[in-house]
Every structure is written in C-alpha cells, then in structure tokens.
Amino acid sequence: MAKVTYEVAYRDHKYLWALGPAHDMTGGYEDQGDLALMLKTPTKAMATKCLTGQIKYWFQMGTETGGKQQVVELLETDPMVRAIFERHVGMLDDTDDE
Template sequence: MSKVTYEQAFADHAYLWETYGPAKDMTGGYVDQGDLRELLRSPTKVTARKCLVSQIEYWFSVGPEEGRMDSTDPKLIEIAERHDQDLSS
C-alpha cells in the first residue's frame, strides 16, 4: 500500500463511517480495543494512522454494518484504490 497520511486516513475513515456506517462486528471480529490499547501506549499520529488504515482495510474486507454500499460512488472507489482494496468482492 502506498503511504497514506494520517490526515488522509482520518478523512477516508470519516467518510466510510459517516456515509455507510461502521464495519461489521467492530467489537467482535475486529476487536477495536486493540487500537485503543495501542493509542494509549503510543498516542502519536503514526500510531493513529496505523489504526485508521487497519480499520479501513477491515471495513473493506467485511463491509459496513448495514451491509449496503454503493460501488459506483466515486469517493468510495477513490478510497478503495488509495488503500489497495477491491470493491468487486
């Protein structure tokens, strides 16, 4: 994956979560408490970027909680490409 900045990862995460909703099973399948632990251990933009990118990748692997996304949405396609994710699956 190309280097995505913290600011870009934050904006991408916000768009996905606000437009389509959180990823399925964020407290079971993903266990976001691990991200919280990492951020508390090292509260830096580097750590936050890593957590955001990880959550975005998980979002694309399982889809949004509501199960609906518009694969023709230009912004969604742009985010998927930026994070080397495939929308066809």
C-alpha cells in the same frame, strides 16, 4: 502503494463510517486493540496505522447494516469509496472475466 498521511486516513475513515460503521467492530475486529495501541504509542503514525486497519476491515466485512453487498454496490457507484479502496487496499481490476 503510496504512504497515506494521518489527515487522509482520518478523512477516509470518517467518510466510510458516515455511510455505515464496519460490521462487528467489537468481535471480528476488536477496536479495543487499537485503543491499547494508541494509549501505548499516542502518535499520528500509530493513529494512521489504526485507521488504515479499520478501513481495510470495512472493505473486507462490509457495513453493520448493509454487509458486504453494500460495499460492492458502493465500489461500483461511489467514486470516493473506490478512491479510498485503491488508496488503502489496492487497485481494482475492472476487466471482465468473460
């Protein structure tokens, strides 16, 4: 997987969170950990790492209101969501298991 720049990670995060914030960002994924990392090492590289972690969590847990089902539907219908997934998580397998 190619290295993702801060600008791309920030844009991707902003796009996903506009669709809906990730589920349980204060429990399942403690974004306070990201804040601590950013305060300790306030660099674009650290910000990119934090953004990427949150993006992966968004795909893993779904959105606050739509859950994992919303993410599944968006992966099928929204080309930008699919591109973000492939950029941060990995390639999707489009083959059917029939």
